[in-house]
Amino acid sequence: MTEAFKADMITTWKKVPVQPTDEMRDAGNVHVLNRGTLFAAWSDMLRAAPDAPPESVPAELIQGLVGIAAGRIAHVFNGSCPDQVEGENVRDNECPACQILLRVDALN
Structure with missing residues (x-):
């Protein structure tokens, strides 16, 4: 958030x-x-009572997620990127794709 x-x-x-x-x-x-x-x-x-208002997600973060999904922003897979071995919740601070996922994680 x-x-x-x-x-x-x-x-x-x-x-x-x-x-x-x-x-x-x-x-x-x-x-x-x-x-x-x-x-x-x-x-x-x-x-x-009304529902709580939805949080807005920054447009650049959405664009980054689309870039990961489209393959324009790739994981470096140096051991700490999410995969079937490490699990979906690991992050590599040096990886461009993981940096975007870390920003998403910070919203929760």
Whole structure:
């Protein structure tokens, strides 16, 4: 994820459980007299909640991935590039293709 996206997600989005915790119920109970009303409101709010916005991927990173897929940017295979022997998650810091994959990895 980009730093700007992470900062926006931290300040504007929060993951919440579908079923409220005891602490959440207690905090909400001070605003309503009937717990059933509270649960109904929580369920309705979850149904109405929008999905989190998708993160944008830099165009040059997408172009790099297309270059790898098309064979224009190749792995150097000096022992640390992803393959059937080393596995798909290894990276060689000196390899141009791996450098792109490392940038993709950093988004997650």
